[in-house]
Amino acid sequence: MADLQTKVIELARRRGIFWPSYEIYGGVAGLYDIGPIGVRIKNKIVDLWRKHFIKDNSDFVVEIDTPALTPYKVLEASGHVDNFTDPVVECNSCHNVYRADHLVEEIAKVTxxxxxPSELDKIIREKGIKCPKCGGELGEVRLFNLLFETRIGPYSTNKAFLRPETAQGMFTSFKRVYEAFRQKLPIGIAQIGKVGRNEISPRQGLIRMREFTIMEVEFFFDPNSDVEPPLDRLYDLEINILRGDDKARGEEKYTKYKFSEIVNEKIVINKWMAYWMGIASNFVNSLGISSFYFEEKLPHERAHYSKQTFDQIVVIDNVKVEISGHAYRSDYDLSRHSAYSGQDLSIFKKFDTPKIVKKKTLILNKDLVTKEGRDFSKTIMEIINTKTVEEIERMILNKEKVLGKDIDMYVKIVEREEKISGERVIPHVIEPSFGVERCLYLTLLNSYMEKDGRIILSLPKRLSPYDIAIFPLLEKDELIKKAREIYDSLKERYDIIFDDSGSIGKRYARVDEIGVPYSITVDPMTLTDNTVTIRDRDSWQQIRVNITDLMNVLDRLFKGEDFNKLGKLVSNNE
Known part of the structure; x- marks a missing residue:
């Protein structure tokens, strides 16, 4: 993989896909510019994600856009202020700082x-792990918070952070979106946006960055509702899963399951969770990546709020890389934000028909309490305000006293029937989350191939930066003019790059390296019989077609019809 990564990073620099930011000043680890070709591919990945997660689910998913700057209180409520940390260790000699868990995994080869931190520290001592740079002794492992801190406005007390994820903006906006969405569950809120994480040791190109783009859905649902996901869309799927129980026994091989098995056998504990994992499978397949599986995280590996978590792992060149995360977050997020903000983020669930329920109610003899004086009144009110009706009922049954007086003289519990039309519910949340740049990088790694000493970026057609390249074979005015006419006739339907500089071989090589699937060449024969050649990127085969049929042939090619059957095959001079 290291060799493959080196080749892809070199290709990306040379062909304007991506490169380290601020290169003229030496660069900054974990920051990358996405170049003009990279932006085209990246935007198509984002559009494809929108299609799978939003457009194809538009009956229950909407998209919003929230700020990257996040007030301190929001990330305090979410738990990021206290828990968004990674373990670090510093060399006592050269003072280089390392991500402790990565260092242990690379050197000691343990998970x-x-x-x-205490366990990592123990492994470092037992294995005698030293500083990779100078061989010096390593200090004690400690936790480092990954939040980028800033201030909002001129006041030092108005502390804030660059958001580490887009999720919190969706949680805090939930009630607004719910009310605008006809007050209906389930509802998915999607967001695509920049985030920042102050990574200790960014590495592996676009795999681990300090600033990147996230594509997330926070899917809100009532866990007691009988509303079913549209599972029939996915029943033809087979999904590879490495289950937590198997991991705990030391097994590392995933098992292939039918989608129906995943649901019916509750391998994934919630149907909506299984549904979004199925959608994620289809999305990753559409990136041209077929080798992946879902790894269930063990209890000690997942976040404290998660009922179940799966990482979607892509395997390229025998190396495993996480492309997405899927978490069943329960009601943790809305409950925390309700508690910290003082705002009710529950929703009212109306019953189909009103229900008659028996409800215990507390009755206070205010006149008698008042006669007992101020101290007694204060004490009895503290009990009422801090205890449940059931707890006070137990005090009455146990004949407990308040300042020496029997509590049942002042408080009684009665049971009454009430007609209720609904109940308040705090929705649960399923979260599928992808990093855009990571999707871009893994797509490039998966698409990279070499043929006869030349590089081909064999991207899926829908992700290619341009659909077609148009070349005049020679720098002759009549050929250039004809090529421009073809360009003008096709540009409304296709993304096209026009190139008339250099030899035809070099031009073919340039578009192969950025993944353009088809090249149209105008040559002297074009001027006599009105035909052009179409060249296929991956096979280098060429067919000759009449210009009057060109639009039809191209449409059929992009629908997946056999290249060699759509025109007259001509000799390949590559």
Whole structure:
């Protein structure tokens, strides 16, 4: 993989896909510019994600856009202020700082996910791990918070952070979106946006960055509702899963399951969770990546709020990389934000028909309490305000006293029937989350191939930066003019790059390296018989077609019809 990554990074620099930011000043680790070709591919990945997660689910998913700057209180409520940390260790000699778990995994070859700093520190001492740079002794492992801190306005007390994820903006906006969406559950809120994480040791190109783009859905649903996901869309799927129980026994091989098995056998504990994992499978397949599986996280590996978590792992060149995360977050997020903000983020669930329920009610003899004086009144009111009706009922049954007086003289519990039309519910949340740049990078790695000493970026057609390249074979006015006419006739339907500089071989090589699937060449024969050649990127085969049929042939090619059957095959001079 290292060799493949080196080749892809070099290709990306040379062909304007991506490169380190601020290169003229030496660059900054974890920051990358996405170049003109990279932006075209990246935008198509985003559009494809929107299609799978939003457009194809538009009956229950909407998209919003929230600020990257996040007030302190929001990330305090979410738990990021206290828990968004990674373990670091510093060399006592050269003072280089390393991500402790990565260092242990690379040198000791042991799995470290979920291990506390004390355990990492123990492994470093037992294995005699030293500083990779100078060989010096390593200090004590400590936790480092990954939030980028800033201030809003001129006041030092108005502390804020660059958001580490887009999720919190969706949680805090939930009630507004719910009310605008006809007060209906389930509802998915999607967002695509920049986030920042102050990574300790960014590495592997676009795999681990300090600033990147996230595509997330926070899917809100009533866990007791009988509303079913549209599972019939996915029943033809087979999904590879490495289950937590198998991991706990030391097994590392995933098992292939039918989608129906995943649901019916509750391998994934919630149907909506299974549904979004199925959608994620289809999306990753559409990136041209077919080798992946879902790894269930063990209890000590997943976040404290998660009932179940799966990482979607892509395997390229025998190396495993996470492309997405899927978490059943329960009602943790809305409950926390309700508590910290003082705002009710529950929703009212109306019953189909009103229900008659028996409800215990507390009755206070205010006149008698008042006669007992101020101290007694204060004490009895503290009990009422801090205890449940059931707890006070137990005090009455146990004949407990308040300042020496029997509580049942002042408080009684009665049971009454009430007609209720609904109940308040705090929705649960399923979260599928992708990093855009990571999707871009893994797509490039998966598409990279070499043929006869030349590089081909064999991207899926829908992700290619341009659909077609148009070349005049020679720099002759009549050929250039004809090529421009073809360009003008096709540009409304296709993304086209026009190139008339250099030899035809070099031009073919340039578009192969950025993944353009088809090249149209105008040559002297075009001027006599009105035909052009169409060249296929991956096979280098060429067919000759009449210009009057060109639009039809191209449409059929992009629908997936056999290249060699759509025109007269001509000799390949590559």
């Amino acid at each position: 470290t996910e979920g291990l506390p």
